[in-house]
Amino acid sequence: MKYEVFARINQGDDTTHIGNVTAQSDRLAKMYAYNTFDEEDWNYLTVVREENLLEVTGTQPKREVAAGE
Amino acid sequence: MSEWPEPAVDYVQAISDTKLVLGHRYAEWSLSGPSLEDDIGGASAAQEEIGHVRQLARELESQGRDLDWLNGQREPEAFSNAACLDSIEGTWTEYVASIAPADRAAWYLLDAIDRDDLDGLITKMGEDEYFHLEYHDARLETLAEDNPETVQRTLETTLPQALALIGPEAYDEDADPVFETGFTDRPIAKIRAAYIEHYRRLFDGTDVSLENVDWDQPALEDWDETRRRTGSGSISQTDVEQLRGEKNKLFTMN
Numbered sequence: 001m002k003y004e005v006f007a008r009i010n011q012g013d014d015t016t017h018i019g020n021v022t023a024q025s026d027r028l029a030k031m032y033a034y035n036t037f038d039e040e041d042w043n044y045l046t047v048v049r050e051e052n053l054l055e056v057t058g059t060q061p062k063r064e065v066a067a068g069e
Numbered sequence: 070m071s072e073w074p075e076p077a078v079d080y081v082q083a084i085s086d087t088k089l090v091l092g093h094r095y096a097e098w099s100l101s102g103p104s105l106e107d108d109i110g111g112a113s114a115a116q117e118e119i120g121h122v123r124q125l126a127r128e129l130e131s132q133g134r135d136l137d138w139l140n141g142q143r144e145p146e147a148f149s150n151a152a153c154l155d156s157i158e159g160t161w162t163e164y165v166a167s168i169a170p171a172d173r174a175a176w177y178l179l180d181a182i183d184r185d186d187l188d189g190l191i192t193k194m195g196e197d198e199y200f201h202l203e204y205h206d207a208r209l210e211t212l213a214e215d216n217p218e219t220v221q222r223t224l225e226t227t228l229p230q231a232l233a234l235i236g237p238e239a240y241d242e243d244a245d246p247v248f249e250t251g252f253t254d255r256p257i258a259k260i261r262a263a264y265i266e267h268y269r270r271l272f273d274g275t276d277v278s279l280e281n282v283d284w285d286q287p288a289l290e291d292w293d294e295t296r297r298r299t300g301s302g303s304i305s306q307t308d309v310e311q312l313r314g315e316k317n318k319l320f321t322m323n
């Protein structure tokens with residue numbers, strides 16, 4: 001599964017998107033994010049399953065082509 | 070700095086040696102993981118373990134241990150590392166199922182130390198260890214799905230070896246010499262119980278059965294109290310040379 005990674009350096013800062021990881025479980029995704037994005041002493045670091053992001057606008061065009069198209 | 074009771078010096082030596090070899094194994098395998106994230110995690114853990122060793126070596130030196138000896142100027146049989154780290158053969162699955170029990174056992178021993186002068190040091194190490202152990206468990210969960218036979222077979226060997234690092238079941242509150250001195254706040258029997266319960270819970274409901282793990286190891290009569298293991302095994306001479314960094318001396322700039 002793909003997870004988007006968000007973080008902020010200081011409390012009160014905006015929480016911003018800093019990258020993504022691919023992992024087999026939520027628990028592993030958290031550890032991957034911790035180890036991979038360790039360039040800062042984050043005040044807050046979080047991962048979100050890509051499938052749980054609810055798009056409001058800006059829907060990405062479908063990349064896959066269905067059989068028969 | 071106050072003097073530690075003699076059994077406590079060996080106790081900390083075994084933790085330090087386990088971390089020393091653990092750091093080496095992490096580094097050896099840090100380009101062998103199934104993903105870049107696994108490799109980054111291994112390389113990061115290697116650095117942290119060696120950092121812990123440097124701190125513990127300073128403490129052990131203050132208790133009379135020779136720094137060169139601590140840093141590897143000794144025979145392989147003089148290392149008191151967890152036996153499951155002596156050599157790791159096989160695949161990345163065997164590697165994870167070997168290092169995880171050792172890292173957790175060393176942390177449980179460290180966490181039991183009850184000394185005000187070591188409190189800050191241990192708290193900092195615990196912050197690092199939280200992420201090591203959480204990563205190991207997360208990985209063992211996925212490997213239990215992907216490759217349960219290998220995980221189970223490896224743990225049947227490595228869990229008793231890690232239990233030997235912790236110590237024998239017979240070391241309860243009336244018999245554990247380190248606990249009796251007040252150096253630790255819980256006896257070995259209690260540390261073992263928490264350790265065993267953790268792995269039973271971790272694999273509960275998975276395809277990995279721990280039914281054939283010999284949870285009674287080590288037998289008190291077979292246990293080497295200094296090296297915290299049974300038997301005469303050790304890391305290899307090559308490992309010792311790599312730990313000393315002898316070949317790297319060629320590149321030293323004066």
